[in-house]
Amino acid sequence: MLDELEWIWYGVDYFTRMRSVAHTFMTFEFAGEQDKSFLTISVEIRREEDESFGLLPGVYRQFELMYVVSEERDMIENRLATSEDRFFLYPIRSNAESRSALFADMIARMNRLHTEPEFYNTITSNCTNNIAWHLNRVSEKRVNPYSLKIIFPGYSDRVAFDLDLIDTDLSFEQARESFRIDVRGRALIGSENFSADIRRPSR
Numbered sequence: 001m002l003d004e005l006e007w008i009w010y011g012v013d014y015f016t017r018m019r020s021v022a023h024t025f026m027t028f029e030f031a032g033e034q035d036k037s038f039l040t041i042s043v044e045i046r047r048e049e050d051e052s053f054g055l056l057p058g059v060y061r062q063f064e065l066m067y068v069v070s071e072e073r074d075m076i077e078n079r080l081a082t083s084e085d086r087f088f089l090y091p092i093r094s095n096a097e098s099r100s101a102l103f104a105d106m107i108a109r110m111n112r113l114h115t116e117p118e119f120y121n122t123i124t125s126n127c128t129n130n131i132a133w134h135l136n137r138v139s140e141k142r143v144n145p146y147s148l149k150i151i152f153p154g155y156s157d158r159v160a161f162d163l164d165l166i167d168t169d170l171s172f173e174q175a176r177e178s179f180r181i182d183v184r185g186r187a188l189i190g191s192e193n194f195s196a197d198i199r200r201p202s203r
Helices: 072-082 096-115 127-138 153-162 172-178 182-187 194-202
Strands: 005-014 023-030 037-046 064-071 086-092
Touching (some): 005 096, 005 153, 023 153, 037 072, 072 182, 072 194, 182 194
Antiparallel strands (some): 005 086
């Protein structure tokens, strides 16, 4: 399976109009004999029936931490259909070794949470600084998990760009325009090859 891992993508979902507030996730793109497959790993709160997410409650150990693994279209297409979220998908510079190491590290952490539960924390253990810790374990690039631009994930794409993690020769502003996928994504809802189709203008 890991020898078919071709690309890593960094996703940023702006679920409010605020530039600073966003949800981030990783998508792993695998080659297949018939079609490509896109597997998303998302670090989230484990929300119980009577709970709703809030930035402040997230500081006070109100939510358990969990890793959600899904087909990418299950997350992005559904959110595009039911919200006005703005989505960006950035290709990450990587080689076969680093791609496999990052995937394996995230899966290992997910499995550990099953036996060693942890609390989500808006500042110290959110969606983005968890990704930063994974990256720091497998890459020479170092991301400060406690940087304000990581604690406020809406700015994390700028961090990735400045570290040359995004696989592009565009300026940052051009990259944000090129790798924004929500507008074309809404037009592609129901497409048989949704994940592949939303990436076509990006390469």
